Amino acid sequence: xxxxxxxxxxxxxxxxxxxxxxxxxxxxxxxxxxxxxxxxxxxxxxxxxxxxxxxxxxxxxxxxxxxxxxxxxxxxxxxxxxxxxxxxxxxxxxxxxxxxxxxxxxxxxxxxxxxxxxxxxxxxxxxxxxxxxxxxxxxxxxxxxxxxxxxxxxxxxxxxxxxxxxxxxxxxxxxxxxxxxxxxxxxxxxxxx
Amino acid sequence: xxxxxxxxxxxxxxxxxxxxxxxxxxxxxxxxxxxxxxxxxxxxxxxxxxxxxxxxxxxxxxxxxxxxxxxxxxxxxxxxxxxxxxxxxxxxxxxxxxxxxxxxxxxxxxxxxxxxxxxxxxxxxxxxxxxxxxxxxxxxxxxxxxxxxxxxxxxxxxxxx
Numbered sequence: 001x002x003x004x005x006x007x008x009x010x011x012x013x014x015x016x017x018x019x020x021x022x023x024x025x026x027x028x029x030x031x032x033x034x035x036x037x038x039x040x041x042x043x044x045x046x047x048x049x050x051x052x053x054x055x056x057x058x059x060x061x062x063x064x065x066x067x068x069x070x071x072x073x074x075x076x077x078x079x080x081x082x083x084x085x086x087x088x089x090x091x092x093x094x095x096x097x098x099x100x101x102x103x104x105x106x107x108x109x110x111x112x113x114x115x116x117x118x119x120x121x122x123x124x125x126x127x128x129x130x131x132x133x134x135x136x137x138x139x140x141x142x143x144x145x146x147x148x149x150x151x152x153x154x155x156x157x158x159x160x161x162x163x164x165x166x167x168x169x170x171x172x173x174x175x176x177x178x179x180x181x182x183x184x185x186x187x188x189x190x191x192x193x
Numbered sequence: 194x195x196x197x198x199x200x201x202x203x204x205x206x207x208x209x210x211x212x213x214x215x216x217x218x219x220x221x222x223x224x225x226x227x228x229x230x231x232x233x234x235x236x237x238x239x240x241x242x243x244x245x246x247x248x249x250x251x252x253x254x255x256x257x258x259x260x261x262x263x264x265x266x267x268x269x270x271x272x273x274x275x276x277x278x279x280x281x282x283x284x285x286x287x288x289x290x291x292x293x294x295x296x297x298x299x300x301x302x303x304x305x306x307x308x309x310x311x312x313x314x315x316x317x318x319x320x321x322x323x324x325x326x327x328x329x330x331x332x333x334x335x336x337x338x339x340x341x342x343x344x345x346x347x348x349x350x351x352x353x354x
Binding site for chain 2: 018027043059060129180183184
């Protein structure tokens with residue numbers, strides 16, 4: 001099928017096309033969602049290797065369940081529900097192994113970092129902002145961090161995020177309110193209007 | 194009860210144009226490594242490779258089941274036909290036997306024993322009269338009168354002496 005025609009299809013149509021054997025439809029669907037999903041997993045896990053595994057696991061489940069997919073809800077809701085469940089399973093596994101005793105490490109900021117002397121001021125400021133952001137994110141309760149990251153990365157509304165996380169919309173809204181206030185207060189002027 | 198100021202900040206944030214959102218999107222821009230992309234896209238294609246053999250297998254299985262079904266139907270049809278033929282033949286034989294029975298001479302169909310039984314049940318008028326006469330001669334008047342009554346009832350149009 002022509003890529004330009006395919007590009008106009010919504011996610012649900014692309015998923016249905018893939019389920020019927022159209023590999024190009026999957027490529028387009030994947031290109032639309034891969035980066036936000038990857039960032040969501042990376043921020044949640046705070047470990048690149050674990051995030052990579054979870055990322056493959058989530059898409060593997062999407063591929064396996066392609067024939068069961070029904071276009072009743074948005075594809076993003078389906079995708080992030082799978083991702084959220086994978087993250088929750090990962091947290092449980094980690095808790096059982098007592099891995100939480102070690103300090104979480106944001107490997108992504110280290111890998112992007114260059115010596116201070118080589119970086120322009122803006123880049124340096126961004127690195128500092130990023131490090132501060134990460135510290136506050138890491139300090140949030142899991143439920144608040146999940147709602148904040150889902151809101152930022154999935155593009156879904158609060159009602160859909162409530163559905164993904166298995167809570168009522170008011171609970172999801174309350175969690176987001178707490179997360180946003182903590183981030184604003186901790187990050188100071190850079191995070192305020 | 195939530196703070197109205199916090200609610201306002203949340204409403205601003207929900208429009209996705211807050212400094213917090215823009216700051217987040219400015220610093221978090223990672224994408225999956227290319228080897229991960231290749232791995233997942235290859236996996237998606239591998240999953241489809243099974244689609245064609247799967248479809249072919251399904252078509253073959255359906256065709257096989259269909260042909261078995263046709264075979265079974267034919268066999269059942271043949272069995273039913275044979276059964277009908279047997280039933281028809283039996284009916285024809287029975288009809289033929291009935292025809293033959295009806296067209297046979299009457300003596301053939303009258304049971305001699307039944308005839309003897311019938312003849313013993315009711316004697317002819319002459320036999321009856323002879324019996325009455327014998328009873329009278331033997332002095333059995335009452336019995337003779339009773340037999341005469343029966344004779345008159347059996348033959349009301351004849352006059353017995």
